[in-house]
Amino acid sequence: MTILVTGSTGTIGTQVLAFLDGRGVAVRALTRSPETAQFPAGVDAVKGDLSDIDSVRAALDGVTTLFLLAPNAPDELTQAMLTLDAARAAGVKGIVYLSVFKGEAYTDVPHFASKVTVERMIHAAGLPVTILRPAYFIQNDLRQKDALLGASVYAMPIGDKGISMVDIRDIGEAAANEILRRERAExxxxxxxxxxxxxxxxxxATISALWSDVLGRPIGYAGSDLDGLEQRLKAFGPAWLAYDMRLMMRRYQQDGAVATDAEIGRFTTLLGHAPRSYRDFAEDAAAAWAAA
Structure with a gap:
């Protein structure tokens, strides 16, 4: 009885491992660099990469439940589909797949479209999968520190339609809950x-007002300039990814990504508590920035 966690050293994978820690299950973490990876005690670091199907097959040996997080990469779709098929061939009992909120609507955003295609495979093959569809991560806004504290503006061009951002801790906890539910099922x-x-x-408007309240000074909105966003993102990653993120933000501006009461209610049931609010995050971030 072993759980395999992919994306184990990333933003969400580390949260999943943290919430699985101490839950009485055997956990294996797939990583390109097991010699340097820092995991909770008892986690078995296994060398591999979703782009290397032979390493994936080896890592799946003896695994009963898989957490699948495919990276934002040009071949994300191929990596995810091959891993799912390898899991089926290995006889994995349960899978938890990290997809994306509003993926079925945002068909012109490449990484959204890839995840929706993977969902289609899951349904067509009848795989025993929980699909988790997270919204935009709240913690992405930690990158707003310099703009907020230095220029007194919120610089992510989210527009005025609304986004139901989610805390990464809630994603990790929800994923761990579903992993354990499937792992412990007969x-x-x-x-x-x-x-x-x-x-x-x-x-x-609401996020600028919230930061104004939390920081105790006026915070403005830097505007909805997508050209500027793309150029900033190119400084930290490849051009194709910057363009992909631009397309995502364009759809946020055009259509928004607001959750229904029913969706929030189901997520609350899965977590066992209400999802964390943006204000909770902002107050914690402001306190940490002040302490530093």
Whole structure:
């Protein structure tokens, strides 16, 4: 009885491992660099990469439950589909797949479209999978520190339609809950899907007002300039990814990504508590920035 966690050293993978820690299960973490990876005690670091299918097959040996997080990469779709098929061939009992909120609507955003295609494979093959669809990560806004503290502006061009951002800790906890539910079941469980969303519909106006309150000084909105966003993102990653993120933000501006009360309610049930609010994050971030 072993759980395999992919994306184990990333933003979400580390949260999943933290919430699995101490839960009485054997955990294996796939990583390109097991010699340097820092995991909770008892986690078995296994060398591998989703782009290397032979390493994936080896890592799946003896695994009963898989957490699948495919990276934002040009071949994300191929990596995810091959891993799912390898898991099926290995006889994995349960899978938890990290997809994306509003993926079925944002068909012109490449990494959204890839995840929706993977969902189609899951349904067509009848795989025993929980699909988790997280919204935009709240903690992405830690990158707003310099703009907020230095220029007194919120610089992410989210527009005025609203986004139900989600805390990464809630994503990790929800994923761990579903992993454990499937791992502890005597037989494969039916398919399930959850929207992982925050309780707030955040807009340029509401988020600027919130930061003004938390920081105790006026915070403005830097505007909805997508050209500037793309150029900033190119400084930290490849051009194709910057363009992909630009397309995502364009759809946020055009259509928003606001959760329904029913979606928030189902997520609350999965977590066992209300999803964390953006204000909770902002107050914690402001306190940490002040202490530093």
């Amino acid at each position: 037989a494969p469980l039916p398919h399930a899907t959850f929207e992982l969303v925050g309780p707030d519909a955040l807009t340029a």
